[in-house]
Amino acid sequence: MADLDRVKLLAARYRAAGDRPYLASALYSLTVVPTDRVPTMGVDRHWRCYVSPSFVAATSVPELAGVWIHEVAHLLRDHHGRADLLPAADHRDRARLNVAQDCEINDDLVADGLELPEGRVVPGDFGLETGRLFEEYLPHLPPSASCSDCGSGAHGSPGDWEIAGPGGPGEVSTVEAEALRRHTAEAMRAHQRNRGSLPGGWQRWAEQVLEPVVDWRRVLAGAVREAVAWAAGGVDYTFHRPSRRTAALRGVVLPSLRRPLPVVAIVIDTSGSMGEDDLAAALAEVTGVLREVGVGGNRITVLACDADVQAATRVTSAQQVALEGGGGTDMRVGIRAALDRPERPGVVIVLTDGFTPWPEAPSSSRLIAALIGTDPPPPPAWVETVHVPQIGPGPARRPNR
Structure with a gap:
């Protein structure tokens, strides 16, 4: 495995946290795990971030900053928890499921002016409108839809490159994850009051976390x-x-x-x-x-x-x-x-x-x-x-x- 350029990777995280300070606590809660078994970057449901050294070497700092925010968004929005509630047939097709989740995230990131690497997917690629949840996108995606594997922190199915089971290094517990979500939502609300607007998806997410709607x-x-x-x-x-x-x-x-x-x-x-x-x-x-x-x-x-x-x-x-x-x-x-x-x-x-x-x-x-x-x-x-x-x-x- 090639050596990971940690300086470049962490500089990208620093840039992401500086430009979007309401995401800082969540971003710095991710533990970096270098591996050449992932094509780009991915996260598991325990908040470990698996990083390909070759991807870091080939990607600019602004684009890496966008990928950091993309991956932490999967965890903040509890994509793996929501995926667990899907019918078994949808849950097994993790490639399509990952695409739907990326569509939910990336339309907000693009609207927020973030740079993303080539190959990222957005709802418009499939003739779908922006601002929807991945559960709404999923039925309308073609069977061939695919993207880079973002890990069990997105679709919920552990990859063979992930550390097996809970209790490994850098694990964030379920309770800690819920606290991070609430803290991030509160920081987003403060950002709106003091500095300006948020992308629509993040705004709805923060409102749901702070004022959950009873089903x-x-x-x-x-x-x-x-x-x-x-x-x-x-x-x-x-x-x-x-x-x-x-x-x-x-x-x-x-x-x-x-x-x-x-x-x-x-x-x-x-x-x-x-x-x-x-x-x-x-x-x-x-x-x-x-x-x-x-x-x-x-x-x-x-x-x-x-x-x-x-x-x-x-x-x-x-x-x-x-x-x-x-x-x-x-x-x-x-x-x-x-x-x-x-x-x-x-x-x-x-x-x-x-x-x-x-x-x-x-x-x-x-x-x-x-x-x-x-x-x-x-x-x-x-x-x-x-x-x-x-x-x-x-x-x-x-x-x-």
Whole structure:
């Protein structure tokens, strides 16, 4: 292996940290590992930076500074952690995955005026728009897309040139990595206040780190699961399945205990202010969770409240839910219709934008309100509430009534 020109490499890091001081702590947390088994530079998920001596010799200091920032961006944006959440097929194709991640990073670096070596990829190379996450780029890349391997710190799959396992020299722990991300995000915010703007991708990343957005799908799924478990909490005796102790008692049949699945009613606001994309996403999430916990078929009733006549009609699929334009909606009608059904539901889930009157008092059924859109008016305190951000463009919000 050729000797590594450490002076040149570290001068490039010094330049990168000086020009982008908000990245300094992250850059200086990387441990240099010289190796001729990488084509350029790469990082593992433990914050070790593998460097090719021949690449350093052939690359200018300004371009090396850009590569330093590129590699640390993979780690700051937790690309390997996000890659672990992908389907197995996407995760196995690490070359394409690496290209998508490079597209997410490089459009910001180019917009920030950084020099990058020849061969770097940007979204425009594939006819894609800038400013997206790698998860959005990945499905649109051709199967042949490839780039220099940035290591397990990017795509998550360790290369044969990486130090095996955790605990090696220069390792940054998971806790330390999270602290570095937060410190960097705070430095970016201070930079914006004092000196100027950041590239859009870095700005969004810093906001997400400092003010993380709670995934409404997880919150809604948790609320539905907990409510179903609560409604199914009651047990009863049944002779349909005799107790196992019956065999020990001649001539006596003992009942067994059963925990019945609850009936669930989903009440949908179909007024003109509701966006179809938002409604479909929330309804699909609710019905998917119910299927997971074993509630399906005739144990789910979907009631669509018409905005004009304030009637409630039963539907059996999301495709049958028609969004109507026009006047106000009173979701009390739908809730009352759900509670008046022959088999009273244990859980009532209301999908609405929140611009509706609510019942004056709680009932024996659990009531969950999934409020779709921005800044919906709050329901009464006894209603369990999950906020669902607007997904699609949707129609304009109706005025307060």
